[in-house]
Amino acid sequence: MTSASAAPIAAAPVVTVPIALGDRSYDIRIGDGLLDDPASWQGLPRAAVAAIVTNTTVAPLYAQRLAAALAPHYGRVLQIELPDGEAHKDWQTLDQIFSALLAASADRKTVLFALGGGVVGDMTGFAAASYMRGIPFVQVPTTLLAQVDSSVGGKTAINHPLGKNMIGAFYQPLRVLCDLAVLDTLPERELSAGLAEIIKYGPIADADFLGWIEDHLDALLARDRAAMAHAVRRSCEIKAWVVGQDEREGGLRAILNFGHTFGHAIEAGLGYGEWLHGEGVGCGMVMASDLSVRLGLMPPAFLDRMQRLVERARLPVRGPALGAERYLELMRVDKKAEGGEIRFVLIEQLGRAVMRAAPDALVRETLAAHAG
Numbered sequence: 001m002t003s004a005s006a007a008p009i010a011a012a013p014v015v016t017v018p019i020a021l022g023d024r025s026y027d028i029r030i031g032d033g034l035l036d037d038p039a040s041w042q043g044l045p046r047a048a049v050a051a052i053v054t055n056t057t058v059a060p061l062y063a064q065r066l067a068a069a070l071a072p073h074y075g076r077v078l079q080i081e082l083p084d085g086e087a088h089k090d091w092q093t094l095d096q097i098f099s100a101l102l103a104a105s106a107d108r109k110t111v112l113f114a115l116g117g118g119v120v121g122d123m124t125g126f127a128a129a130s131y132m133r134g135i136p137f138v139q140v141p142t143t144l145l146a147q148v149d150s151s152v153g154g155k156t157a158i159n160h161p162l163g164k165n166m167i168g169a170f171y172q173p174l175r176v177l178c179d180l181a182v183l184d185t186l187p188e189r190e191l192s193a194g195l196a197e198i199i200k201y202g203p204i205a206d207a208d209f210l211g212w213i214e215d216h217l218d219a220l221l222a223r224d225r226a227a228m229a230h231a232v233r234r235s236c237e238i239k240a241w242v243v244g245q246d247e248r249e250g251g252l253r254a255i256l257n258f259g260h261t262f263g264h265a266i267e268a269g270l271g272y273g274e275w276l277h278g279e280g281v282g283c284g285m286v287m288a289s290d291l292s293v294r295l296g297l298m299p300p301a302f303l304d305r306m307q308r309l310v311e312r313a314r315l316p317v318r319g320p321a322l323g324a325e326r327y328l329e330l331m332r333v334d335k336k337a338e339g340g341e342i343r344f345v346l347i348e349q350l351g352r353a354v355m356r357a358a359p360d361a362l363v364r365e366t367l368a369a370h371a372g
């Protein structure tokens with residue numbers, strides 16, 4: 001993919017990235033202060049009930065402002081507060097959303113607003129996909145990771161103890177609103193987790209963007225607003241470009257899983273929540289880069305480059321000591337696996353990814369070098 005439109009942008013203007021999916025097309029809006037901008041809510045369906053789905057951490061920070069913005073447009077605005085954390089991305093918490101909607105007589109016109117990170121977004125999306133067989137929803141992502149990745153593209157899910165995101169649906173939001181100002185309150189560890197998914201887009205789709213991230217990493221860690229705006233925009237452009245061609249992951253979309261086969265194994269193997277998703281992806285990208293080198297697809301310098309960048313982003317580059325057999329067992333449950341054969345997203349050229357099986361012996365070598 002070429003890096004057209006990669007010129008840095010100023011922080012102030014609202015940028016719109018379209019995602020083309022026929023009658024499910026929508027806009028990703030990126031800007032400073034979108035929560036308080038009346039234009040953010042124009043053109044959305046009106047209804048008797050709107051529900052803000054959020055969590056106990058984000059609610060005190062931003063829910064009141066969102067409720068005030070929505071009040072003129074809906075008869076009632078409910079607030080559904082979920083417990084915080086990856087460990088709660090499960091059936092029980094999903095059911096809390098359904099129970100709250102039913103108790104409030106939410107109907108088929110009810111619009112859900114996912115206010116939070118990827119956990120809230122994935123669960124709200126799944127609730128929207130299944131409540132009364134489908135109701136509209138809007139993504140209002142409040143973490144860097146959610147703004148650059150999880151709010152876009154319609155993958156919704158909950159975890160299963162045996163595997164990450166195993167129960168879910170493809171279901172697109174009506175709109176995505178990325179207010180860059182909310183990133184100011186994000187803890188540093190979560191900022192780094194978001195950087196992992198930003199870094200991902202370079203090796204899989206845009207070598208120039210990888211260079212840009214290397215050059216601007218310090219600015220991103222310092223939350224420089226213009227650097228953030230560019231990183232969110234370019235990430236969303238790449239994700240929209242991929243999803244627009246392969247909404248349901250028939251092939252190409254799997255490149256967005258670079259680093260995830262190892263990363264998901266780490267998340268599930270440790271029990272959800274010990275490592276953040278972005279931490280698993282950061283370390284997983286180092287492992288997948290190592291495997292790309294071992295398979296002769298990339299030169300050793302590529303692994304050094306990726307490891308250095310992931311480290312600079314303050315992400316782990318060594319996986320936990322789960323044992324190679326346990327890693328392999330967990331990775332065989334991955335959604336990309338076919339007939340028990342693990343398939344990895346690997347890099348074959350900077351900016352181009354490929355999906356390949358790898359001999360267990362080589363995967364063991366990668367794990368010996370980067371885990372434990």
Ligand SMILES: NC(=O)c1ccc[n+]([C@@H]2O[C@H](COP(=O)([O-])OP(=O)(O)OC[C@H]3O[C@@H](n4cnc5c(N)ncnc54)[C@H](O)[C@@H]3O)[C@@H](O)[C@H]2O)c1
Nearest residue numbers: 057117118119120142143145146149150155182185186277
């Ligand atoms: N659907 C997809 O395409 C997709 C893509 C990537 C990741 N994901 C999923 O997203 C999840 C990870 O998302 P995440 O990294 O956003 O984690 P998260 O949703 O757990 O949020 C991280 C933490 O930040 C807090 N938080 C959120 N916004 C805040 C703010 N503005 N200020 C202060 N604190 C804030 C949250 O309460 C939470 O404690 C994982 O479950 C992952 O599987 C999905």
Ligand SMILES: O=C(O)C(=O)C[C@@H](O)[C@H](O)[C@H](O)COP(=O)(O)O
Nearest residue numbers: 149153155164165253256257260335
């Ligand atoms: O949108 C996608 O497609 C992705 O793979 C994005 C990933 O960053 C994300 O973590 C996704 O939820 C992983 O998908 P899964 O199908 O492997 O569960």
Ligand SMILES: [Zn+2]
Nearest residue numbers: 197260277281
């Ligand atoms: Zn991810």
